[in-house]
Amino acid sequence: EDQVTQSPEALRLQEGESSSLNCSYTVSGLRGLFWYRQDPGKGPEFLFTLYSAGEEKEKERLKATLTKKESFLHITAPKPEDSATYLCAVIGSGYSTLTFGKGTMLLVSP
Amino acid sequence: DAGITQSPRYKITETGRQVTLMCHQTWSHSYMFWYRQDLGHGLRLIYYSAAADITDKGEVPDGYVVSRSKTENFPLTLESATRSQTSVYFCASSISGRGTDTQYFGPGTRLTVL
Numbered sequence: 001e002d003q004v005t006q007s008p009e010a011l012r013l014q015e016g017e018s019s020s021l022n023c024s025y026t027v028s029g030l031r032g033l034f035w036y037r038q039d040p041g042k043g044p045e046f047l048f049t050l051y052s053a054g055e056e057k058e059k060e061r062l063k064a065t066l067t068k069k070e071s072f073l074h075i076t077a078p079k080p081e082d083s084a085t086y087l088c089a090v091i092g093s094g095y096s097t098l099t100f101g102k103g104t105m106l107l108v109s110p
Numbered sequence: 111d112a113g114i115t116q117s118p119r120y121k122i123t124e125t126g127r128q129v130t131l132m133c134h135q136t137w138s139h140s141y142m143f144w145y146r147q148d149l150g151h152g153l154r155l156i157y158y159s160a161a162a163d164i165t166d167k168g169e170v171p172d173g174y175v176v177s178r179s180k181t182e183n184f185p186l187t188l189e190s191a192t193r194s195q196t197s198v199y200f201c202a203s204s205i206s207g208r209g210t211d212t213q214y215f216g217p218g219t220r221l222t223v224l
Contacts, residue, residue, distance in 0.1 A: 032210045043200050043215035044153070051210065087153070091210075096141065096160070097168060098213060102152035 002027040002092050004101035012107045013078055021073040021086055021104045029093030033071050035064050036087040038103070044087055047073075078108045113137065116201050116216040124224050129188045131219050133201030141204045142184040143213060144168075144176065146197040153200065159184055191223045 003026040013019055025033065032051055036044035048057045050066040057064050061082065063074040073086055085105045089098040114135040123129050133142065144156040145168075155168030157176040165176050173195060175187045188195055199219045204211040 034212070036215075041218075043202075043217050046212050046214065049210065049212060089153075097143070097155050097158060100153040102150070 002090055002099040004088055004090055004099055006086075006088050006101035006104050008104060009102070010105040010107070012109065013075075015079055015108055015110050016077045018074070018076045018078070020075070021106070023071040023073070023088030023101055024069060025071070025088075025090045027090045027092040027099070031091050031093055033066055034089045034091075034098065035071070035073055036089065038085045038087055047086075075106070078106075080108045080110050082106065083108045114201060114203055114214055114216040116199075116219050118219060119217065120220050122222045122224065123191050125192060126190050129191050129221065131186045131188075131199055131201075131221070133184045133186070133216060135182055135184075135201075135203045135216075137203060137205075137214075138181060139203035139214075140181070140206050141211075141213075142178065143202040143204075144174070144184070144186045145200045145202065146170065147200060147218075148197050156186065156199075188221075191221075193223050195221065196223045197221060 005024045007022045034049050035047040038044045048064040053068045055066050061076050065072045085103045087103045089100040091098050117132045143158040145153045147153050154170050156174050159165045159178040162181050178184050201216040202213040204213045
């Protein structure tokens with residue numbers, strides 16, 4: 001059974017204070033790891049897909065990295081508009097469905 | 111480009127009533143999914159569909175029924191609503207089910223069962 005654990009559950013940062021969110025996973029034959037952003041009252045919004053260990057992807061102040069056991073979402077010099085819940089999900093071999101973690105709620109204060 | 115829409119956005123119903131949540135996508139994606147999101151549990155898959163007339167159970171299917179007569183629509187029915195089905199429901203779609211295809215989510219339906 002695929003498992004995804006995200007930490008911390010909640011994170012409060014000052015504007016400009018860089019940090020990282022963690023996503024640890026257990027999956028048989030990783031086919032893809034997905035990061036989503038979810039704003040209150042809205043559906044998850046796709047950010048990145050990572051497919052193999054060592055892969056990195058960037059978008060504005062966000063950078064996602066992947067190892068064989070975990071993924072990090074690095075946030076550099078965050079702004080208040082980066083406040084959201086960040087969700088991690090994986091899909092393993094032989095499946096068509098994602099397994100989600102419970103998310104990290106990020107609050108960036110001005 | 112409407113993308114993926116859900117209706118209603120908010121619904122209040124009573125225990126024992128039948129409720130249908132609608133999902134419509136304009137991308138002609140093959141796969142569609144229904145999730146529920148609850149505090150402490152995250153997103154959990156209820157049902158998914160690989161194509162019209164092909165559906166399969168997810169992690170938490172009990173108490174729910176789905177159908178997919180047209181590629182673009184994937185309604186979710188609660189045949190006899192219970193308080194434990196109070197949740198936020200999200201529909202999603204992807205081009206295929208290869209696993210590496212991104213799932214795109216709708217805006218959600220907040221359902222309250224009294």
